[in-house]
Amino acid sequence: MKTVLSTKVLSHSQKELFLNSGIGLVEYNALKFNFLEVDIPRHITHLIFTSKNAVRAFLDQAPQLLVSTYRIFCVGEKTKMLLVQNGLNVVKMAENASELAHFIEKHHKKEHFLFICGNRRREELPRILSENNIRYDEIEVYQTELVPKKFNRSFDGLLFFSPSGIKSFLLENRIKDSWLFCIGHTTAQEAKKYSDKLIVAKRPTVENVLVQAVKKLSFRT
Template sequence: MKTVLSTKILSPSQKELFLNSGLGLVEYNALQIEFLDVTIALHYQNYIFTSKNAVKAFLRHSKKIDTSDYKAFCVGEKTKVILEENGLKVIKNTENASDLGDFIVKNHQNEEFLFLCGNIRRAELPEVLSKNNIRYTEIETYKTHLVHRKFNRLFDGLLFFSPSGIKSYTKENSISEQMLFCIGNTTATEAKKHTDQIIIANKPTVENVLVQAIKYFKKHD
């Protein structure tokens, strides 16, 4: 039986989708999130979120207030869903941070933003905003810790959901002949440092990464 390693613990429904396909699955969390004890200013109108964890950090601070007045600009479908579920109005959702920066520059030039991020956020968005004189304040709301774990076996496929996940895995393990399944282009760029055996999900969701792996191994059974 072909076995795949997921660098993220899957939800029961995600796991079921995978195991019903006849593939073996090993899973662990390659990353651990630590929320920081910071004060998030709640007087801004516009908030930028590039991850679900940034939204979670914001919600820890804003439980007692009406969030419907806030405007959110975000990256990723899952980030959008969690914002809307908690009453925030999503003005714009894009697949990557560069596109979000371009949208803000074109449409919200004279407004002010609070950008909530983690300690290893990518540079594209702040660079676009700074270059175009958009007024924004950046606040680090969580830290991502790499969880190093050694596996004394070779997996047929590896599932990666962020560049940090790849960095975490490769601290203790090497990538050889396995096929890598990546959630998006940013993750794939990191993967290319180790191999060209890469398949990128059609949509940046965990489910689509799983679907790509299932399709690939069915075809190569």
């Protein structure tokens, strides 16, 4: 039986995508997220989120904050969904940080932004904002910890959901001849350092990563 390793523990509904596919699934959490206690500035109402974990950390303080006063700019459909479900006004959702930064540069250049992020946030968005003289502050609300785990076997496919997940996996393992299935182009850029056998999800969701793995590795194809 062909088997894939997911570097993220999947939900029940996500696992169901593998039912009857003829593919085995091994899963673990390659990353651990620790929320920090911070003071969110109240005077900045334009907020930027590039991950769901940043939203969750922010919402931990939501009872003390008037969430309806904020205008939100975010990356990813799932991030937007979490924001909307909690009553926040999403002005713009982009597929990646660079796209979001360029939208801000074009349409909201005079505003003052607060970038709510983790300790392993990427450089693209801050760099583009700085290059275009857009005012922003940055606050770290969570930390990402790599969780090494050794697997004494090989896999037909590896499912990666962030560059940090790849780095965590490689602390104790090698890529070898596995197919790499990546949630987006940022993750794929990291994966390309180690293999050319990779497929990027057509949409940046966990579900589509799973769909691509099933299409590629199923016995029925």
